[in-house]
Amino acid sequence: MNLNDAPPQAAVGPTSTPVAQPVEPTVSASASLAVSTVTQSVPILMYHYIRPKPGPDDPLGQRLSVEPQEFAREMDWLAEHGFTTLTLAEYGEARAGHHQLPLRPVVLTFDDGYRDFYINAWPILLTHHFKATVFVITGVVGSPQYMTWDMLRELDRSGLVEVAGHSVHHLDLTQLNASALVSEVTGCAHAIAQELGHSPVSFAYPAGRVNDAVVSAVRAAGFHFAVTTKPGAADASDPLLLLPRLRVRGDTTLGEFAAILSPS
Numbered sequence: 579m580n581l582n583d584a585p586p587q588a589a590v591g592p593t594s595t596p597v598a599q600p601v602e603p604t605v606s607a608s609a610s611l612a613v614s615t616v617t618q619s620v621p622i623l624m625y626h627y628i629r630p631k632p633g634p635d636d637p638l639g640q641r642l643s644v645e646p647q648e649f650a651r652e653m654d655w656l657a658e659h660g661f662t663t664l665t666l667a668e669y670g671e672a673r674a675g676h677h678q679l680p681l682r683p684v685v686l687t688f689d690d691g692y693r694d695f696y697i698n699a700w701p702i703l704l705t706h707h708f709k710a711t712v713f714v715i716t717g718v719v720g721s722p723q724y725m726t727w728d729m730l731r732e733l734d735r736s737g738l739v740e741v742a743g744h745s746v747h748h749l750d751l752t753q754l755n756a757s758a759l760v761s762e763v764t765g766c767a768h769a770i771a772q773e774l775g776h777s778p779v780s781f782a783y784p785a786g787r788v789n790d791a792v793v794s795a796v797r798a799a800g801f802h803f804a805v806t807t808k809p810g811a812a813d814a815s816d817p818l819l820l821l822p823r824l825r826v827r828g829d830t831t832l833g834e835f836a837a838i839l840s841p842s
Contacts, residue, residue, distance in 0.1 A: 619811040620669055621839055622685040624823040625649075627692055628699040631828055643828045646698040652826070652835050656684060657706045661839070665740035666711040666780040670803035670818050684839065685812075686710040687805060687823065689782055690744060691719065696729045703738065713744035713782035713805075716769035727773045734774050742780035743767055743801060751784060751792045759791065764799045779803060781819075793819050811841075 626642040662680035691714035733739035743766040771777040779802045786807025810822035
């Protein structure tokens, strides 16, 4: 099964519907975005739910759900092995030459803005003073399963969590007409700016679905950095609006997690 978080058509998070692979933008549309003074590869980890796993009737939910105790073990491992967490914006700024990266950088990203991030992941991150980037679907903020704006403002004010964009309704952006595409991307940026008092600079493509038109719309909306679901660690060859990530699954063992962070 394709583990991309399937793009719902009704403003909700992942479902069990498989999705196609992302549409690769052409080199001409994205090559100019890959300006960098950073040569080392940096793992950008992708999480969704930090919660107890659902039952067998929700197999995709099981794969996307990391148990809180397992997440705590993963964060302990990062701390014990000298990793320094960055927000996606901080990684992008380093790529742009504005500051140097630490020796063992890692970016922690969480898709969709689920409330379990605030309840389960945030206290664990705080124990290590770890940073993270949370991609929010602005159209569902405040719904029972999702964080509220008050929660997001608290995270933003902490200085440890970057609140970033994930569109308004989590649609397949590659299938929208030009007007709807602008509405989904720009509307997301405006909502975050209005609620937090500053504009977001990072974006995650819903279900990783991206093409040239989507990249252009994201850039025009004021986003400087964006992540896909393409697997791999990010390096200087990756355009800043087409960064790959490494998925942490619900069944990822600690040994597998270590291997992701310390490839042979």
